Amino acid sequence: MRYPITFLFTCLSISLFAQEAQQIKLKDLQHIIATPSDHIQVFNFWATWCAPCVKEIPLLEKLNQENQRVDVTLVSMDFDLDPNPDKVNRFVARKNLQSKVVILAESDPNSWIDKIDKNWSGALPATLVVNTKTGKRKLVQKELHEGDLEKLIEEVNN
Amino acid sequence: MKKVLMLVICVVMFVAANPVKNGYGVGDVATDFKLKNVDGNMVSLADFKDAKGYVVIFDCNTCPYSKAYNQRIIDLNQKYAAMGFPVITINANEGSGDSYSEMVRIANKKKYKFPYLYDESQEVAKAYGATNTPHVFVLSKDLKVSYMGAIDDSPRNAAGVTKRYVEDAVDALLKGTIIPVTKTKAIGCGIKWKRI
Numbered sequence: 341m342r343y344p345i346t347f348l349f350t351c352l353s354i355s356l357f358a359q360e361a362q363q364i365k366l367k368d369l370q371h372i373i374a375t376p377s378d379h380i381q382v383f384n385f386w387a388t389w390c391a392p393c394v395k396e397i398p399l400l401e402k403l404n405q406e407n408q409r410v411d412v413t414l415v416s417m418d419f420d421l422d423p424n425p426d427k428v429n430r431f432v433a434r435k436n437l438q439s440k441v442v443i444l445a446e447s448d449p450n451s452w453i454d455k456i457d458k459n460w461s462g463a464l465p466a467t468l469v470v471n472t473k474t475g476k477r478k479l480v481q482k483e484l485h486e487g488d489l490e491k492l493i494e495e496v497n498n
Numbered sequence: 499m500k501k502v503l504m505l506v507i508c509v510v511m512f513v514a515a516n517p518v519k520n521g522y523g524v525g526d527v528a529t530d531f532k533l534k535n536v537d538g539n540m541v542s543l544a545d546f547k548d549a550k551g552y553v554v555i556f557d558c559n560t561c562p563y564s565k566a567y568n569q570r571i572i573d574l575n576q577k578y579a580a581m582g583f584p585v586i587t588i589n590a591n592e593g594s595g596d597s598y599s600e601m602v603r604i605a606n607k608k609k610y611k612f613p614y615l616y617d618e619s620q621e622v623a624k625a626y627g628a629t630n631t632p633h634v635f636v637l638s639k640d641l642k643v644s645y646m647g648a649i650d651d652s653p654r655n656a657a658g659v660t661k662r663y664v665e666d667a668v669d670a671l672l673k674g675t676i677i678p679v680t681k682t683k684a685i686g687c688g689i690k691w692k693r694i
Contacts, residue, residue, distance in 0.1 A: 387685075389562045390687060391560075392688070392690065417685050420653060420654065420685045421562060421563070421566065421653060421654055422654070423654075448651055449683065449684055449685045450647070450648065450651060450682040450683050450684060453683040453684075453685070454683065460683075461629035461630060461683060461688075462629070462630060462683045462684050462685045462686060463629045463630035463686060463687070463688030463689070464630075464685065464686070464687060464688055465688065466688075481629070481688060482688060482691060483688075483690075485693075
């Protein structure tokens, strides 16, 4: 009997303390990407329906927690198929995500994909690593595996 | 020995100066392919003797965007195959949900009247530069890439469409007029590439 209560409490506390994903516009995202920072910025473009995205999120969470010089932002692309943010927020709560989660609330991706990165096809998952100090940026358009993020960070540092 | 070395250096420099191009751009001439259809037969574009052009679509069994567009793909073939622009769909995704047997099951269930081809080696998807699904390449009769990108501007629902990119491109080719939009980008499921 004690365990179900503990379980219930855990569920409740997760739902109480989970972050709510902020809905942002393209100009907000462009602003965040361009803002000078001492930290390396990692932007991961994902969606709740995207299996390889969901699979790689633990790698981004781990990086965000372990490397103090890196800020990870998980940019949800769910809006295009489902403008209701509930599904994203439920996912954030269930996985208890610690990295910052935002929802890009913009329609007609054809008009703005190039404005995020000209080389991006729009395929998910995609990860953009930005070092505003060196001015270097790297875009990866496939599922990340162990060690990939560390390699990318190294590349934008030098 | 020196000559061999010089030759090696020349080859290396040539290769380095000519990086492998990532797929086609608008205006490039696409290459034909020969892939296994869900009915077991091998299919090439050249098999469509009376075609005036082709609507080649890289698709997927499992992707929510592919599911959202499934009926619209069936409708495209329904409308344009008789007018000389058959739809040819290709699945290049790795993964159990996109196996050949699953493709056969879906094509039968949805009563596909167009080929659904298995690009097991992913070579065709790579040659074309397909990135996400569904990714459309409208080709003219001489295989020139005339349009590449999304089917339309409203994946969420067909009722919300304001720009019918593929229909506009095919209509323009049929009429011999200028294609209004030749390239678009869309959010979608990245093709699940084999890990090398």
